[in-house]
Amino acid sequence: MQKQIVDILKEYGLKATPQRVTILSAIERQGHANIDEIYKDAKEKHSTISLATVYKNVTSLVAIDLLKEVALNNFKPKYEINKQPHSHIVCKKCGEIEDISLTNEIEFDTAKLIEGKDFLAEDIELNIYGVCHNCQNVG
């Protein structure tokens, strides 16, 4: 896994710097994290890392598809390791995200939606917003 990442970075002319690896593993550990959360986490491992470095790296890692941006209503965008297409369950209260698989049915139904349109579909983004277990029991 670590090996693969280094190879992908190399393929795109990006060096596997400690900062970069720290950022990636911070995101992997958290699952989904926004810039601040990545920065805070990375800073513990690498106290001198700068916020601008986090921004710059996240941007370039998204550009080479190692990371994926997750735009959210009312929350700052989060980032996740780019893996299989999947959907998200998002808590409106705390912003927690849980991954959930995308079924074939949904992909099929979605394809039907754009039938007849001259639109070149590339990604499906399905987010289910609501209230998570924890937040239901809080208030």
Add this chain to the structure above:
Amino acid sequence: MQKQIVDILKEYGLKATPQRVTILSAIERQGHANIDEIYKDAKEKHSTISLATVYKNVTSLVAIDLLKEVALNNFKPKYEINKQPHSHIVCKKCGEIEDISLTNEIEFDTAKLIEGKDFLAEDIELNIYGVCHNCQNVG
């Protein structure tokens, strides 16, 4: 229509100021617009309107569900008049959004996704990202 909006505003203790009405009709005219687009449009009708007023009103109109925020990857959030649940076709190049209906099948399939989870689902957000007709022909 105009009448309904005024009533809804009143219900929430918001005055039907010219600025507010201008903002709403700018969004209605554009279909989907971000803060800058709303501001630019509104400024033509109402040259002294301030950007802060746009921010403030958009926020409060979202709060009373007259508007809905549409979070987007790589673009600033846009706002739309809150109507029937529907999905979006989003062009990755130009950011244009087209509304498209949400089918019963998709709602059904989505419900199945969260079966068994202690999650109180409220909204489905389905965005299909790709390249629109115009941008396919540009480059």
Add this chain to the structure above:
DNA sequence: TGGTGTTAATAAAAATTATTATTTAGGAGA
């Protein structure tokens, strides 16, 4: 050793929110 890319530390720019004095919408009462 020279070149390329990266970084931290800034600085700068862009986006958003807060403050405040003034203006206004809309209801109450004549």
Add this chain to the structure above:
DNA sequence: TCTCCTAAATAATAATTTTTATTAACACCA
């Protein structure tokens, strides 16, 4: 309908937050 009144809204800043650009020093590899 026509004032008057008041809470709410506004424009104009100012301040803050978020994001991006610049730069000089550093590390790595050919």
